[in-house]
Amino acid sequence: MKSYYLTTAIDYSNGDPHLGHALEKVGADAIARWHRLRGEPVHFVMGMDENAQKVILAADAAGRPPAAWLDAMSERFDSTWKRLECSHDDWMRTTEPRHARGVKALIEQIQARNPDDLFVGEYEGRYCVGCEEFKSESQIVNGRCIEHPSRELVPTKERNTFFRLSRWRDPVLAAIRSGAFRVEPAIRRNEMLRVLEDGLQDISISRGRLAWGIPFPGTADETVYVWFDALINYLSATGYPDAGYEKLWPADLHVIGKGITRFHCIIWPAMLMAAGVPLPAMVWAHGYVQWGGAKVSKSEGTSVSLDEAIERHGPDALRWFLLREVGFENDGDFSFERFDARYEGDLANGLGNLAARVTAMLEKYRGGIVPVGAHVPEPLDTAGTELAAEYASAMAAIDLKGAAEILSRLVSEANGYIVANAPWTLAKAGDDARLDVVLASLARCLLRLSVLASPFMPAKAQVLWTALGQPGSPEKEWRLALQPDLAGARVAKPDNLFPKPAA
Numbered sequence: 051m052k053s054y055y056l057t058t059a060i061d062y063s064n065g066d067p068h069l070g071h072a073l074e075k076v077g078a079d080a081i082a083r084w085h086r087l088r089g090e091p092v093h094f095v096m097g098m099d100e101n102a103q104k105v106i107l108a109a110d111a112a113g114r115p116p117a118a119w120l121d122a123m124s125e126r127f128d129s130t131w132k133r134l135e136c137s138h139d140d141w142m143r144t145t146e147p148r149h150a151r152g153v154k155a156l157i158e159q160i161q162a163r164n165p166d167d168l169f170v171g172e173y174e175g176r177y178c179v180g181c182e183e184f185k186s187e188s189q190i191v192n193g194r195c196i197e198h199p200s201r202e203l204v205p206t207k208e209r210n211t212f213f214r215l216s217r218w219r220d221p222v223l224a225a226i227r228s229g230a231f232r233v234e235p236a237i238r239r240n241e242m243l244r245v246l247e248d249g250l251q252d253i254s255i256s257r258g259r260l261a262w263g264i265p266f267p268g269t270a271d272e273t274v275y276v277w278f279d280a281l282i283n284y285l286s287a288t289g290y291p292d293a294g295y296e297k298l299w300p301a302d303l304h305v306i307g308k309g310i311t312r313f314h315c316i317i318w319p320a321m322l323m324a325a326g327v328p329l330p331a332m333v334w335a336h337g338y339v340q341w342g343g344a345k346v347s348k349s350e351g352t353s354v355s356l357d358e359a360i361e362r363h364g365p366d367a368l369r370w371f372l373l374r375e376v377g378f379e380n381d382g383d384f385s386f387e388r389f390d391a392r393y394e395g396d397l398a399n400g401l402g403n404l405a406a407r408v409t410a411m412l413e414k415y416r417g418g419i420v421p422v423g424a425h426v427p428e429p430l431d432t433a434g435t436e437l438a439a440e441y442a443s444a445m446a447a448i449d450l451k452g453a454a455e456i457l458s459r460l461v462s463e464a465n466g467y468i469v470a471n472a473p474w475t476l477a478k479a480g481d482d483a484r485l486d487v488v489l490a491s492l493a494r495c496l497l498r499l500s501v502l503a504s505p506f507m508p509a510k511a512q513v514l515w516t517a518l519g520q521p522g523s524p525e526k527e528w529r530l531a532l533q534p535d536l537a538g539a540r541v542a543k544p545d546n547l548f549p550k551p552a553a
């Protein structure tokens with residue numbers, strides 16, 4: 051069975067990881083975890099883009115030799131993503147020899163199959179070092195790049211190698227229209243279709259030989275343009291061009307930000323077509339995390355420290371907030387007020403309080419042993435089965451915000467069921483049979499919730515799972531979200547699931 055192969059964008063090593071990066075990584079991680087939960091083999095790759103001019107400028111500015119700077123940045127990013135519980139299987143750095151081999155092989159494959167696609171020409175234009183690309187008039191506002199209004203554009207004139215991108219317009223357009231190559235969400239697909247319908251210009255894909263970067267095959271003095279090199283990381287991470295790379299390729303999903311869709315949805319498929327390599331199945335382009343209405347990014351200097359955000363309520367809570375509130379489709383605001391409100395509402399008073407109440411009642415009334423209950427499903431079981439199916443549809447559609455909201459709906463259903471059935475009244479009345487039914491249904495609901503929570507909050511889902519007396523972890527146990535069975539299990543109050551912040 052081919053692994054579900056997904057990637058995130060690789061980040062420039064020119065500054066610390068921030069909340070904008072974090073949204074992408076935890077979103078992709080939730081998708082990876084969702085596929086594992088269903089029992090699929092998954093291969094999840096993240097990494098660093100280390101061949102950019104601005105990376106070397108950052109190393110110089112820091113007074114560090116480039117190699118030492120890159121190692122330190124790579125460690126910093128990788129350890130931050132691990133702290134946020136990202137479960138990547140591979141960490142690709144574009145300065146690695148395996149990547150240089152992949153780049154060389156892909157360019158040589160284009161040279162061999164479509165030699166007319168590469169030609170020497172002269173380029174004159176305005177270059178944004180932030181984006182590492184030439185900007186067209188439609189991408190320039192007030193003389194500046196739209197993505198980098200604080201940077202000066204650099205007038206540049208160069209003689210170098212071009213890729214005949216214009217020739218691939220119709221095939222790329224057809225692949226997107228037919229869905230053979232999916233660009234999601236629809237707003238991004240429509241943007242790409244408009245760009246393609248307007249026509250494409252050929253692009254410069256080499257630079258005069260730089261001290262840093264991958265030599266352009268067949269030339270004496272050119273370096274591969276950093277974007278052309280960076281995109282190939284998704285392929286070189288599979289072991290390409292060695293036999294067996296097809297075990298991973300084509301990729302199932304590239305997760306990126308909406309600012310780099312033209313590279314991933316137009317240039318990348320054209321490069322692959324020119325080389326005769328199959329296209330990835332899908333690109334998902336998420337929106338931006340905003341802080342006070344502005345995009346959170348290194349270059350624009352918006353200051354919200356990722357470490358501070360993680361420490362506020364812990365990594366699981368930050369993952370939850372980013373995916374539940376900011377979302378994975380449109381832009382969304384980050385604020386500590388909203389973060390605190392979500393933490394208290396959804397987690398401390400929501401899932402955390404429910405788990406504490408139900409386990410406390412099981413301990414008090416049944417010595418911590420889940421009763422068998424009834425053979426006929428309770429309304430809470432029926433609701434749980436329906437919501438689990440809705441959750442599955444949302445996850446399959448990469449509607450992470452929707453899936454998170456469904457999880458909270460199940461918490462509300464359980465709280466409503468407790469109020470409607472008042473277990474304490476049943477205990478007082480000595481209605482043991484009915485109390486068994488109610489407690490068993492609530493326990494099953496908690497088990498479902500631990501499974502549904504696992505892609506979003508892996509560590510907290512594990513705490514709940516263990517408190518419910520389950521061995522191992524929920525990470526491959528989707529069947530228990532559909533048909534939870536907990537009769538006879540010994541449960542205990544989960545330890546510090548979502549502590550209330552000190553007032």
Ligand SMILES: [Zn+2]
Nearest residue numbers: 178181195198
């Ligand atoms: Zn820019």
